[in-house]
Amino acid sequence: MKIAVLGGDGFCGWPTSLHLSNLGHEVHIIDNLSRRWIDTELGVQSLTPMDSIQERCRIWKEVSGEQIHFHLIDLAKEYYRLRDWLAEEKPDAIVHFAEQRAAPYSMISERHKIYTVDNNINATHNLLVALVETDIDAHLLHLGTTGVYGYSTVGAPIPEGYLDVTIDTPTGPKGMEILYPTKPGSVYHMTKSLDQIMFQFYAQNDGLRITDLHQGIVWGTNTDQTKRHEQLINRFDYDGDYGTVLNRFLAQAAIGYPLTVHGTGGQTRAFIHIQDTVRCIELALRDAPESGDRVKIFNQMTETHRVRDLAELVAKITGAEIAYLPNPRKEAAENELIVKNEHFLDLGLNPVTLQEGLLEEVVEIAKKYAHRIDRSRVPAHSAWTKEIAHRVNHDPEGKHLKSVS
Numbered sequence: 001m002k003i004a005v006l007g008g009d010g011f012c013g014w015p016t017s018l019h020l021s022n023l024g025h026e027v028h029i030i031d032n033l034s035r036r037w038i039d040t041e042l043g044v045q046s047l048t049p050m051d052s053i054q055e056r057c058r059i060w061k062e063v064s065g066e067q068i069h070f071h072l073i074d075l076a077k078e079y080y081r082l083r084d085w086l087a088e089e090k091p092d093a094i095v096h097f098a099e100q101r102a103a104p105y106s107m108i109s110e111r112h113k114i115y116t117v118d119n120n121i122n123a124t125h126n127l128l129v130a131l132v133e134t135d136i137d138a139h140l141l142h143l144g145t146t147g148v149y150g151y152s153t154v155g156a157p158i159p160e161g162y163l164d165v166t167i168d169t170p171t172g173p174k175g176m177e178i179l180y181p182t183k184p185g186s187v188y189h190m191t192k193s194l195d196q197i198m199f200q201f202y203a204q205n206d207g208l209r210i211t212d213l214h215q216g217i218v219w220g221t222n223t224d225q226t227k228r229h230e231q232l233i234n235r236f237d238y239d240g241d242y243g244t245v246l247n248r249f250l251a252q253a254a255i256g257y258p259l260t261v262h263g264t265g266g267q268t269r270a271f272i273h274i275q276d277t278v279r280c281i282e283l284a285l286r287d288a289p290e291s292g293d294r295v296k297i298f299n300q301m302t303e304t305h306r307v308r309d310l311a312e313l314v315a316k317i318t319g320a321e322i323a324y325l326p327n328p329r330k331e332a333a334e335n336e337l338i339v340k341n342e343h344f345l346d347l348g349l350n351p352v353t354l355q356e357g358l359l360e361e362v363v364e365i366a367k368k369y370a371h372r373i374d375r376s377r378v379p380a381h382s383a384w385t386k387e388i389a390h391r392v393n394h395d396p397e398g399k400h401l402k403s404v405s
């Protein structure tokens with residue numbers, strides 16, 4: 001297949017591009033490299049040293065013999081270039097990772113809220129319009145998040161996207177299937193919730209073939225392909241804005257920084273290892289909907305964990321201390337979470353679960369590149385409201401702040 005990977009320079013997009021290329025697909029990365037600019041804006045860098053996207057593609061060609069093509073296009077701002085590219089290249093499938101994906105970044109300031117909405121909504125909508133205009137019938141796979149369901153305790157398993165409800169009508173109760181109600185917990189999650197509505201409209205109005213993958217928090221860094229050469233290494237975000245919870249704990253442990261748990265750590269979240277992310281994309285590509293079908297929604301996660309349990313596990317393996325800090329987010333202090341993921345299990349996913357060996361492997365990578373960590377970037381600074389901003393602890397190490405280099 002010819003596959004366009006939008007956002008293919010990112011944490012999930014790069015290993016997915018390698019995985020699909022390794023399977024023999026013709027892969028085209030489209031990316032505006034905005035994530036690299038955001039690193040510059042925040043004064044932080046990936047823990048792992050990433051080469052330019054052109055250099056990464058060159059090394060992949062050397063290692064595998066396969067060519068990955070790169071196209072610099074801003075999906076949110078360059079509609080006509082995107083449309084013309086699709087019309088010319090006619091990909092069979094499009095994997096859409098290209099959005100601003102950090103909840104804390106989306107809450108930093110009014111500018112960051114506006115940027116996240118402009119970027120994510122326009123990128124997704126431009127893509128949908130371009131698919132309609134070019135008539136190319138590509139299967140669109142979008143990376144959404146389990147966060148669209150919200151994180152309040154429901155007491156029942158969260159289904160895969162749709163909910164059966166009964167409504168009262170004048171002639172008696174009537175069964176209906178609706179999109180599971182969204183409850184976004186940040187501006188970022190709000191954009192992912194809005195994406196769902198756009199997909200529903202374009203699938204029903206224009207017969208677009210869409211799969212929306214509601215992904216859990218991704219952890220780990222290596223996949224079978226990124227391990228093939230040091231310069232194929234994946235991005236690793238450790239900072240308070242972009243570092244996701246488990247990878248952040250592992251990087252903190254590697255540099256002797258306390259594991260920063262927000263609130264009681266009673267938040268339960270869904271997780272998936274990066275190796276399973278790339279495998280899920282492969283499986284979902286093989287299971288495309290037909291034109292006229294409703295949007296397929298899969299929960300792309302393999303397990304759920306409570307944040308304080310993760311911190312305790314990492315502390316046990318590494319000897320790290322745990323620091324319980326005021327929570328910069330507005331969210332339930334404690335929640336239960338049960339998420340169904342039968343679609344992927346039925347398609348043959350054999351989940352990578354949280355084994356100590358894999359956790360240790362991430363700690364080893366973090367130790368190897370510890371000299372690249374700026375300790376002042378480790379804590380989360382972004383507060384969900386002005387009132388919460390007064391409580392945020394900007395310096396959990398206090399007087400003991402020290403450089404690792």
Ligand SMILES: NC(=O)c1ccc[n+]([C@@H]2O[C@H](COP(=O)([O-])OP(=O)(O)OC[C@H]3O[C@@H](n4cnc5c(N)ncnc54)[C@H](O)[C@@H]3O)[C@@H](O)[C@H]2O)c1
Pocket residue numbers: 006007008009010011012013030031032033034035036073074075076077096097098099100101119123143144145146215216217218219235244
């Ligand atoms: N990382 C996770 O834990 C996680 C969890 C759930 C869902 N997701 C979803 O998966 C997707 C990828 O996440 P990631 O962690 O790889 O993020 P990332 O920030 O590392 O990668 C996103 C890529 O998209 C590019 N991009 C952003 N806006 C663009 C635009 N307008 N035009 C072209 N390119 C653009 C960026 O430059 C970047 O390379 C996101 O949509 C995210 O919401 C990620």
